[in-house]
Amino acid sequence: MIRFLGELTAEKFRKWLPDSFSFALILTFIAMVFALTITNTEPIALLENWYKGFWMFLKFSMQMALIVVLGYAVGNAPAFSRIFDWLGSKVNNPTSVYLIIVFIGGCLSWIFWGFAVSVAVMGMELARRVKGTDYRFVGACAYISLVLSGYGLSVTAPLLMNTPGNQYMEQGLIDRLVPPSETIFSTFNLTILAVTIIIVFMMIMLLKPKQADPKWDAADRIEKGELVVEKQIEDQDKKKFYTPAESVDRSIVLTLLICICGIIYIFYHFGTKGLSGLNLDSLNFTFFMVGMALWGRPSLFAKAVLSGVRGVASIIIQFPFYAGIMGIFMFSGLSKVIAAWLISISSPTTFPWFVFLSSSIVNIFVPSNGGEWLVIGGPLIQASKEFGYPMGKLIMAFTYGDLCTNLIQPFWTLIYLPVLGRLLDLRARDIMGYTAVLCIVHFITVSILVMIL
DSSP: OOOHHHHHHHHHHHHHHHHHHHHHHHHHHHHHHHHHHHHHOOOOOOOHHHHHHTTTHHHHHHHHHHHHHHHHHHHHHHHHHHHHHHHHHHSSHHHHHHHHHHHHHHHHHHGGGHHHHHHHHHHHHHHHSSOOHHHHHHHHHHHHGGGGGGSSSHHHHHHHHTSSHHHHHHSSSSSSOOGGGGGGSHHHHHHHHHHHHHHHHHHHHHHSOSOOOOGHHHHHHHHHHSSSOOOOOOOOOOOSSSHHHHHTTTTTHHHHHHHHHHHHHHHHHHHHHHHGGHHHHHHHHHHHHHHHHHSSSHHHHHHHHHHHGGGGGHHHHHHHHHHHHHHHHHHHHHHHHHHHHHTTTOOOOTHHHHHHHHHHHHHHOOOOOHHHHHHHHHHHHHHHHHHHHHHHHHHHHHHHHHHHHHHGGGHHHHHHHHTTTTTOOOOOOHHHHHHHHHHHHHHHHHHHHHHHH
């Protein structure tokens, strides 16, 4: 029954879900209509809000582009290819591929969501080695593994509320920091995490295709010669004598010196800051050093990066539009109106669920945990005080709503698809049907848990 529902939903999404860029444009118009009809924003002021927000994600866009490009360069290095060859020889059936992707991806995402690109590389490499694997479901499994990031060490809202001088402390809405013991490591969060893990693996087993569609069986198509895998980047410029410029480009010593400096700083950085030092900048810096070390020669590393660049076009053109939507929600007051309305119809018993619901709704338009918390956190904190609801639980209930509708919001597929799309033309519409079923199950389960725990 679940498998049939998954296939049916997947088919509907493939027919009806537009390209992710078109989806961003549609959301922009919907946000504009809501802001004009629900708030008192004038049309020209609305456009100013949109423009003001349009450039808010520039740094984030570059960080995400680097994660995709550098993650691909690292995963495509000869050393990792040998690891994937070994892993592919040990995994002999599609079910194992799906479970490994979710397990390893879930563990990495719990530590830091930025590791998602590594999961995409692993999924692509396993899919092209194990016959009978449905590439669409590989993409779905990789994306589903990101769900566990919302319970983990790198989720923004809990970290922000434990940061001295955060905006809500400066505004006087809170008078103390909210430690991880009340959020990430609370019994409340760990219990819901355990239930979510069980549900995720259960749904993977129920949703997985009985048989791969021949069009999406990458390993079989490669064996038949229908699909050509990109050749491994090699040092083809071998000569007896090199010009001084060519010698520098091929210098392993140059790479070694830079990598030694970088690795020393990486150990210093994490040695002094621990896991709190894990962020997009430190991850990208680590990817830089590891990638250069694995490729050895500067020229080979540059070629590997260049090979991965073509996949980041979607990030470059879509992030400004989502930032613009965030600007509409933030500067027009639309998000506060939505949150206030939902809170007004809640009670002390149902308040946690309305927090979860409001976050789920706003996340469709502002798919960023930190950005969304900055947009609607204020009204939620004020209501939490009125209802006497614990601050730690409030933050996590908000976070659960954010991660739930990520399963039907194609924004975060931009981490995976630039990599997965290099083997087969995989798009968001090809995987969202499967993730939508999990979204429904997850929404129902967490709705119950946030009210009874």
